[in-house]
Amino acid sequence: MTTAPLYLLHTQPDPRLLTTWMVRHRTPDPGEALHGLLRAAFGTQAPQPFRYLDERRGLLAYTTLDAPAMAEQVALADPLAAQALGLAACSNHDGYRLRSFPTQWSQDKELGFEVRVRPTVRSGQKEQDAFLHAVTLAGGPQGTLVDRQAVYTQWLREHLAGHEGVPRQPWQGAVQLLDVQLSAFARSRVMRRTQPAGDNTRKGRAIEGPDAILTGRLHVTDPAAFAHLLARGVGRHRAYGFGMLLLQRAG
Structure with missing residues (x-):
């Protein structure tokens, strides 16, 4: 690779x-x-x-x-x-x-990271906050016990590992997460444009959703895949200011 x-x-x-x-x-x-x-x-x-x-x-x-x-x-x-x-x-x-x-990283290299993400899941034809989706699945009084940080951490783990049944991508399996913290959270509106229609105009729509900053430590498990991950980013909306992994020395 x-x-x-x-x-x-x-x-x-x-x-x-x-x-x-x-x-x-x-x-x-x-x-x-x-x-x-x-x-x-x-x-x-x-x-x-x-x-x-x-x-x-x-x-x-x-x-x-x-x-x-x-x-x-x-x-x-x-x-x-x-x-x-x-x-x-x-x-x-x-x-x-x-x-x-760097694009050459030593295996088992430990690094600190920070990433701004929009942790959403598909619910029908729409994107939904992964936390709100988890609350809905929990149902009843148990829904109030769902931990936002735990949900977003699991969301991050799944995005880094890939999804079952989907062909493996070059960036998957790049890292092992050691710990993750939800450092900041807000709800924000992003604008997304449709493709030009017959009148050659792109219609915009505001999408409200989660805006989270996750920090923590990771181990590099596959150096080549890690280089691909950095160049690609994490999650959706990567062309709009989300998903860039910022790195620092661990600790």
């Missing part, structure tokens, strides 16, 4: 221009706005998964673009998108930063 080189991109999006983009494109969702800006700047080479931390810490993303390829993409990018994303140097900052990220 071969893995492509991986790089970590860091930018400082301009909050004023990001807000302007959101207003212009009629979206209250920063994830969709950043998705659109990255697509406008990079086309099909848009870095993902990504994580927008905040105005001070900026945006992080994994990409397979090396320094020359990144410089070429930035030079050809839509100027307004590049400026909004903080790709171009200005008086406030020096532009983007790019550094090589």
